Amino acid sequence: MRPTGKLHLGHYHGVLKNWVKLQHEFECFFFVADWHALTTQYDDPSNIEQSVSDMVIDWLAAGVNPGSSTMFIQSQVPEHAELHLLLSMITPLGWLERIPTYKDQQEKLREKDLATYGFLGYPLLQSADILMYRAGRVPVGADQVSHVEITREIARRFNHLYGREPGFEDQAEAAIVKMGKKNAKLYRNLKKRYQEEGDLDSLETARALLKEQQNISLGDRERLYGFIEGGGKVILPEPQPLLTPESKLSGLDGQKMSKSYNNYIGLREVPDTVAVKIRTMQTDPARVRRIDPGEPEKCPVYALHKVYSDADTRSWVEIGCRSAGIGCLDCKKPLIDSIVEEQRPLRERAAEYEGNPDLIRSILEEGRERARDAARDTLDEVRSAMGLSYR
Incomplete structure (x- = not known):
């Protein structure tokens, strides 16, 4: 995950809850992609360090456990950069240029000069991140499947070129x-x-x-x-995408929850601020007055009820809204209570780390060493296959 600072409930429902589940089913590597952040933020890296700390605290608060998974910072495992360089020797430029997100991001970030090798090559760095740990599964959303596919193609090309060892x-x-x-x-x-x-x-x-x-x-x-399989030695196994459940969490305005839309609720937002944000949320525009009936499906508040409320509460909202039997503030109160209750254990876990940077540092250092052990094993084989093992 790129270091974007403090996370919001969209990240929690869309990514972190899934990570917490996966860490008990697989050997998992979760890392802060700080080099990836520089592909678009190279002109202003001043916030990266604080963003890394804030984001890792949110991972830990959400239940990502350093005892059940490996957590580290990408740039502290320099083997990623070396594998990226070695893979760049065999990767055709056309493969990188055809990645859908390459032109999409250039279009979205037109105010930035993204005519850099770092931006063009970030999908290859992403492939190196995956292949370094010989990952069998990569948890991604549907929009990232193309990145896993190019990783498979690069692994296939590498194995074809170098997998036929003598004898x-x-x-x-x-x-x-x-x-x-x-x-x-x-x-x-x-x-x-x-x-x-x-x-x-x-x-x-x-x-x-x-x-x-x-x-x-x-x-x-x-x-x-x-x-x-009738080929040579599989030095870099081809990974498969593990599609994550699509996040259904809407923002305060009904759009996808996002910092860029300023429609989010922070993962560790204080209860009073949560209450203010929910109380001031836009509702069905048809409900101009208290006595006007509304339609829940047209209301952003009801979209959050679908995630946070049980069947009885949702039924109460539907009937009360359509009959004007309840007002919008009545509807919002149980939603506020549910969100605050979900956040309570997250804030409690975060408190252990917020005032203890040394604890965070030790977690990331331990993860770095585990990651480097695995990375060195992969690089030893890659170097040997490419004729770079000098003894």
């Missing part, structure tokens, strides 16, 4: 033997069924079999993935 088949056969007689026989049968009959189930079964093997190294496992 590949001999090394693959030796790795099969290490699996033991029973598993080796099963692997060979699955390989034959996939390559001769195109049985995709056999390919998936073989991948699962390799994942369970304790007697082979990571390099042998990747080698055998490539061997069954």
